[in-house]
Amino acid sequence: MKKPLLEIQDLHVSVEDKEILHGIDLVIPEGETHILFGPNGSGKTTLLNTIMGLSGYRVTQGRILFDGQDITHLPPYERARLGIGMAFQRPPTLHGVRLRDMVRLAAGNGDTIDIEGMARRLNLTEHLDRDVNAGFSGGEIKRSELLQLRAQSPRLVMLDEPESGVDLENIQLIGQIIAELLQKTTHHHYERRVSGLIITHTGFILDYLEADRGHVLCNGLLQCSGNPREILQNIRQHGYEECVTCRVLQRI
Amino acid sequence: MSRVAEDIKEKARRALEKPAPIGPDVDLRRYRDEVGERPPIEDLSKLPEPQRQRMTKAGIDVTERQRAGSLIVMDHSVVHRRQNIQDLEILDIRQALQSYPDIRDFWWKAVPVDADKFTATAELDLDTGYFIRARAGARSIFPLQACLFIGQDGLAQKVHNLIIAEEGSELHIITGCAVDLNVRTALHVGITEIYVKKGATVTFTMIHNWGENVEVRPRTSIVVEEGGTFISNYVLMEPVQTIQTYPTAYLVGKGAVARFNSVIVGLPGSHIDVGSRVVLQAPETRAEVISRSISAGGRIIARGHLLGEAPRVKAHLECRGLMLRDDGAISAIPELGTRFADVDMSHEAAVGRIAQEEIEYLMARGISKDDAVAIIVRGFLNVKIEGLPAELQADLDRVIQTADLSGL
Ligand SMILES: Nc1ncnc2c1ncn2[C@@H]1O[C@H](COP(=O)(O)OP(=O)(O)OP(=O)(O)O)[C@@H](O)[C@H]1O
Numbered sequence: 100m101k102k103p104l105l106e107i108q109d110l111h112v113s114v115e116d117k118e119i120l121h122g123i124d125l126v127i128p129e130g131e132t133h134i135l136f137g138p139n140g141s142g143k144t145t146l147l148n149t150i151m152g153l154s155g156y157r158v159t160q161g162r163i164l165f166d167g168q169d170i171t172h173l174p175p176y177e178r179a180r181l182g183i184g185m186a187f188q189r190p191p192t193l194h195g196v197r198l199r200d201m202v203r204l205a206a207g208n209g210d211t212i213d214i215e216g217m218a219r220r221l222n223l224t225e226h227l228d229r230d231v232n233a234g235f236s237g238g239e240i241k242r243s244e245l246l247q248l249r250a251q252s253p254r255l256v257m258l259d260e261p262e263s264g265v266d267l268e269n270i271q272l273i274g275q276i277i278a279e280l281l282q283k284t285t286h287h288h289y290e291r292r293v294s295g296l297i298i299t300h301t302g303f304i305l306d307y308l309e310a311d312r313g314h315v316l317c318n319g320l321l322q323c324s325g326n327p328r329e330i331l332q333n334i335r336q337h338g339y340e341e342c343v344t345c346r347v348l349q350r351i
Numbered sequence: 352m353s354r355v356a357e358d359i360k361e362k363a364r365r366a367l368e369k370p371a372p373i374g375p376d377v378d379l380r381r382y383r384d385e386v387g388e389r390p391p392i393e394d395l396s397k398l399p400e401p402q403r404q405r406m407t408k409a410g411i412d413v414t415e416r417q418r419a420g421s422l423i424v425m426d427h428s429v430v431h432r433r434q435n436i437q438d439l440e441i442l443d444i445r446q447a448l449q450s451y452p453d454i455r456d457f458w459w460k461a462v463p464v465d466a467d468k469f470t471a472t473a474e475l476d477l478d479t480g481y482f483i484r485a486r487a488g489a490r491s492i493f494p495l496q497a498c499l500f501i502g503q504d505g506l507a508q509k510v511h512n513l514i515i516a517e518e519g520s521e522l523h524i525i526t527g528c529a530v531d532l533n534v535r536t537a538l539h540v541g542i543t544e545i546y547v548k549k550g551a552t553v554t555f556t557m558i559h560n561w562g563e564n565v566e567v568r569p570r571t572s573i574v575v576e577e578g579g580t581f582i583s584n585y586v587l588m589e590p591v592q593t594i595q596t597y598p599t600a601y602l603v604g605k606g607a608v609a610r611f612n613s614v615i616v617g618l619p620g621s622h623i624d625v626g627s628r629v630v631l632q633a634p635e636t637r638a639e640v641i642s643r644s645i646s647a648g649g650r651i652i653a654r655g656h657l658l659g660e661a662p663r664v665k666a667h668l669e670c671r672g673l674m675l676r677d678d679g680a681i682s683a684i685p686e687l688g689t690r691f692a693d694v695d696m697s698h699e700a701a702v703g704r705i706a707q708e709e710i711e712y713l714m715a716r717g718i719s720k721d722d723a724v725a726i727i728v729r730g731f732l733n734v735k736i737e738g739l740p741a742e743l744q745a746d747l748d749r750v751i752q753t754a755d756l757s758g759l
């Protein structure tokens with residue numbers, strides 16, 4: 100059994116006094132990538148933001164462990180320093196802060212990183228000297244989030260719909276970069292230590308890396324888990340209604 | 352004395368008790384008018400360390416390596432003057448008025464002498480000031496620098512500066528204002544009249560580094576002729592007791608341009624009332640006013656006024672304010688006016704606190720909360736100024752980025 104990197108136990112989360120997540124249990128072992136499916140409004144972003152520790156997401160019950168440590172009440176920067184990284188679905192614009200500086204900050208001190216080289220690969224060379232997300236297109240925001248994550252190089256990579264709004268040409272690029280982030284391009288299996296939790300509606304990412312497990316979140320509960328390709332196939336054929344039924348079947 | 356000069360004096364005498372239309376009133380009698388002459392200072396880098404620091408913080412380069420010339424006023428004396436380029440003159444205003452009698456044609460022409468008690472007292476009891484003139488076609492990438500320094504507690508310093516950029520010249524000026532560490536109370540009254548002739552460019556960068564009990568009343572007007580450009584940058588990040596100023600640019604020639612950028616940090620106890628006004632008096636003139644204010648406990652009134660008095664003008668005003676604490680105040684007061692239909696004039700104003708979302712975005716990258724706030728604050732103050740030479744922008748960035756924000 101691989102060592103668990105992220106362990107979520109009976110997690111209940113409220114936003115503005117309304118419970119959105121009603122008891123999530125999820126384990127992501129070291130080196131595994133999990134895919135999170137689920138209809139709009141089911142609580143996927145809420146789950147990621149809660150793992151990141153953003154305010155407004157109040158844990159009312161349960162806990163989150165990272166590498167064995169209880170992080171349920173740590174501020175986001177301590178979680179980031181432990182190795183949790185997230186690409187935001189809709190990040191804010193930072194006026195007067197250049198992307199170059201943001202990338203450097205994300206890399207932390209001491210690390211020497213090739214900002215120019217990474218930016219070139221992501222077609223963001225010109226964006227380095229612009230304010231973070233100021234006037235960035237939807238696709239540019241996605242790539243800029245990946246650039247920051249590359250610099251941050253987290254042990255748990257959380258991506259919230261990395262493909263949405265990205266054109267066909269760039270989707271391939273993004274797929275490759277994500278695979279690298281997750282060390283899926285490393286040949287020796289035992290070197291894979293980075294874990295992933297990726298929200299996707301399209302499942303595009305499965306064309307670029309082997310994901311280990313898929314989960315379906317409906318109405319604030321994980322309704323089923325299993326092979327991500329099979330789950331995607333099921334959702335494509337029967338929609339999300341089936342997942343609820345499917346869980347009932349599993350229980351019997 | 353000539354008739355004209357006598358008229359000016361008479362007008363001033365009648366305005367001596369006239370309070371300014373805005374801003375707290377000042378009792379001029381509270382401040383000393385007399386002070387001894389200061390000896391000349393040959394080498395600025397030999398200044399005592401605290402004075403050098405205060406000046407450097409106000410943008411003055413004491414090595415003078417990156418400057419086209421310098422003039423330093425301490426109290427009521429011009430203690431240092433250096434002019435490196437013949438066609439970029441910088442000298443004591445009193446000497447200039449004697450050597451060049453015809454510059455009297457510009458004296459009190461942009462700023463009315465009877466505007467208020469401050470203009471009046473500057474006329475009746477002038478201490479000193481600087482005269483800067485760029486001859487036609489003259490230019491330098493390095494700026495001229497002028498420093499107005501007060502070293503005596505309780506002193507009133509009244510200066511009158513005159514700047515003329517002749518046709519096609521390009522003039523960059525840094526004015527740094529500071530008080531010495533021992534100065535608790537002081538009054539600074541500064542009249543500045545700037546004339547930008549046809550096709551000339553003037554950038555005027557002013558950095559204020561006053562003290563907690565210093566009262567400041569600058570009175571500035573600019574006249575820009577056809578095709579001329581005037582760019583003002585104003586930075587106030589240190590304590591001041593009260594400051595009230597409302598520089599006004601008159602765009603009198605076709606296609607003239609004015610830009611005002613101000614970056615203001617209001618610390619506890621400071622009352623800051625700073626505005627920028629552009630009167631677009633000729634067709635196809637353009638103006639942009641950008642103001643960024645942060646209250647860390649101080650009271651800030653950020654004004655902006657665009658007046659379109661000619662057809663086909665274009666002007667934009669942007670006032671943004673950031674409240675860092677609950678005990679300060681910011682009022683953003685933008686004002687637009689015109690009588691013409693074919694103008695393009697707009698404004699935006701916003702005040703509020705730092706968005707939690709922005710702080711957390713940085714925190715999610717591993718940055719502590721305090722650092723995240725500091726990064727956002729610096730970013731907010733970081734205004735990139737179109738038309739400003741890179742060297743000057745770098746100077747300005749340095750002042751803003753190295754300011755001590757830890758107390759905010
Ligand atoms: N700040 C908030 N205030 C009120 N309701 C919120 C807030 N944030 C989330 N919610 C609600 O919580 C529910 C879950 O939202 P969440 O963003 O987690 O969904 P999602 O699964 O990521 O959906 P999508 O696929 O559309 O991104 C939604 O009903 C949403 O409206």
Ligand SMILES: [Mg+2]
Nearest residue numbers: 143144188259
């Ligand atoms: Mg979502």
